[in-house]
Amino acid sequence: MNDDLDFVEEFGVNPGDPLTQRPGHVSHGRFERVVRSGHFVVTTEIAPPDSVDPDEVLARANLFDGYVDAINATDGSGANCHMSSLGVCAILTRAGYSPIIQFSCRDRNRIAMQGDLLSAAALGVCSVLCLTGDDVGAGDHPEAKPVFDLDSISLLQTTKILRDESRFLSGRQLDTAPRLFVGASINPFVPPLENRVDQLAKKIRAGAEFIQSQYCFDIERLRTFMARACDLGLHEKSYIIIGVGVLGSAQTARWLRANVPGVHIPDAIIKRLEDAPNPKAEGRRIAVDLMQQIKETPGVSGVHLMAYRHEKWVGEIVKASGVLGDRKPWAPEPLDSTIGVVTPNDEMLDNLTSTVS
């Protein structure tokens, strides 16, 4: 484990200035540095606003300061329309954050995707998560044309070609190649369970250097999956980060399970929420428990906390889980004593919750 996390001295006047790329790294991003240094990482996702106000993006990111190593900018998740992941990331990189841009194949063909990969890199984005994407029928524009010109594995291959061969799919050369740390998603919790490790192996072969999983609510399934992945040595070929969700109530959990494809929630979790006097607090406790159990699972490099509508609790959950140890992830402002004690600014939180809901 090499401690290579002192970023402060590298910043010039502007926190958005790029860091220097370390030998053996594929990007110049902070996220790659942190995972490669062997620390257990915490990532989270930001809900993109339905607005053109950059301050809204920054206010949302601000909630995570000092608790996460990277912020995923979702790309029309659930096939709902919002500010694009490219826009969100451009705002975040200017403030010095290290976002992971999510790229879904649902809305763009290969011409647009390659162009946007270059744009992302040009705007200072250093990490990309390649996704196939949700069905358009799931979102608020079911009448839209689903594109799916590429699938996630083809997109991984495309990104690798742009980066490592410095050319477009057509063969035309690039003047400068994008330096991107490339990731993919996995869902070890839904059928065909026996083949999910094969799918992971394929994604790694296609170029995935880090992996972020779908929600894990079933630690047994995760253990079986990780044991098989470790047998194949896959945990040494990519950094596997496991998804954790925050459930607000038994009702939400049931709704998610029934309506959001790919979400597997065991009855035991729903029972826990049902029996709890304060289901919201119990939902957060479940997230904390899962994070601790995930950290104990061999082969896992981190957790990806997806706290949609519970963003203001991310700091508290991360702190309670203790998964970061005494490490404090980078934040744009110099860390002061208030970080580590969660006292979010109430006024800002009220604004945020009203825009989110």
Add this chain to the structure above:
Amino acid sequence: MYAIRRWSSAHARFLERIYTATRPGILAGLRGVTRLFGRRLDTPITAAERLVKGVVFDCQMCGDCVLSKTGMTCPMNCPKSIRNGPCGGVRENGMCEVKPEMRCVWVDAWNGAAKMKDGDAIKDLEFAVDHSRIGQSSWLRLARDE
């Protein structure tokens, strides 16, 4: 038809045997035909391929056939046209995220591949389909070594 294509995935080993046995003959025949007639018989040959594979596999004529690598299951029936599936949305009962009344194409594909002798080919990386080839005959492409 849905029922026939489900049968085909379930009997992937049987169909693989037929495929391995007939492939050299069909290709040799097609090579002869294309040499003699050039492109003049392309239309009926393409129509024949569409008919046969359509009935047995619900083939969508993507022009780049991978049936022998995907458990004798046509991936183009996946509503997201995934060539390296499945996606993360498969339902708990194995049905498709987008069409709940349809079995996930890729669940059938992996099951079919597990039965086949060369089933491991499903682990090869495929690239997204070439849209300029859609509707063309894969047989003729193979015969012409394109």
